[in-house]
Amino acid sequence: SPTMKPQVVFVLGGPGAGKGTQCSRIVEKYNYTHLSAGDLLREERAREGSEYGQLIATYIKEGKIVPVEITISLLRKAMEETMQKDEQKFRFLIDGFPRNEDNLQGWNKVMDNNADVKFVLFFDCSIEVCINRCLERGKNSGRTDDNRESLNKRIQTYLQSTRPIIELYQKHGKVCTIDASRSVDEVFADVKAILDKEG
Ligand code: UP5
Numbered sequence: 001s002p003t004m005k006p007q008v009v010f011v012l013g014g015p016g017a018g019k020g021t022q023c024s025r026i027v028e029k030y031n032y033t034h035l036s037a038g039d040l041l042r043e044e045r046a047r048e049g050s051e052y053g054q055l056i057a058t059y060i061k062e063g064k065i066v067p068v069e070i071t072i073s074l075l076r077k078a079m080e081e082t083m084q085k086d087e088q089k090f091r092f093l094i095d096g097f098p099r100n101e102d103n104l105q106g107w108n109k110v111m112d113n114n115a116d117v118k119f120v121l122f123f124d125c126s127i128e129v130c131i132n133r134c135l136e137r138g139k140n141s142g143r144t145d146d147n148r149e150s151l152n153k154r155i156q157t158y159l160q161s162t163r164p165i166i167e168l169y170q171k172h173g174k175v176c177t178i179d180a181s182r183s184v185d186e187v188f189a190d191v192k193a194i195l196d197k198e199g
């Protein structure tokens with residue numbers, strides 16, 4: 001049978017909004033593969049012989065957005081590998097991407113014809129909630145960016161670069177917004193309602 005075109009849901013929201021947590025819950029119940037752009041970048045940072053390791057390390061610590069060529073190639077490879085192993089696995093949650101204009105342009109250039117973006121799941125919560133969750137996690141996450149200094153930069157990048165991307169999708173009627181300040185179960189109840197309706 002012909003290989004299906006990948007069906008993509010972008011998962012966005014501030015640092016610590018709960019994107020990864022909710023994606024894990026979704027994968028347990030729905031036929032989606034979770035690809036976190038941040039996780040893929042952290043893996044690439046750790047990969048022996050990576051030519052981008054140092055660049056990625058610096059960008060992450062500074063809360064800056066890595067040039068899209070790098071992120072897209074990691075996402076594309078992960079999608080291709082998933083579909084090669086099991087052609088039924090063509091539904092993807094792409095978590096933490098696209099975060100800025102450069103990301104969006106890179107996606108449109110490389111992936112627009114090769115994947116369908118169904119909608120954006122936007123986990124919305126206050127900056128205070130974002131900061132508190134990341135600082136709490138930072139006690140034992142080992143993440144180089146879960147400290148106050150990096151967090152301030154991540155928040156600034158989110159407000160300046162990522163919010164406008166969410167607003168752009170909103171103008172096209174493609175955003176499902178979820179109040180992410182509540183408990184994991186309450187947030188997931190809304191996620192389920194959306195996925196049961198939107199597929
Ligand atoms: N938690 C989760 N949900 C909760 C709830 N409802 N109530 C109470 N606590 C809750 O959750 C964060 C913490 O909060 C956890 O301890 C969790 O238990 C708790 P998590 O699910 O991890 O939130 P998430 O939104 O995934 O937070 P994360 O820190 O991963 O978000 P970021 O967007 O900041 O990080 P990401 O890994 O996506 O990106 C990191 C960096 O990589 C970026 O800053 C950037 O430098 C780089 N990057 C790029 O350059 N390009 C990309 O495309 C992607 C990343």
Ligand code: MG
Binds near residue numbers: 019020038095
């Ligand atoms: Mg995450």
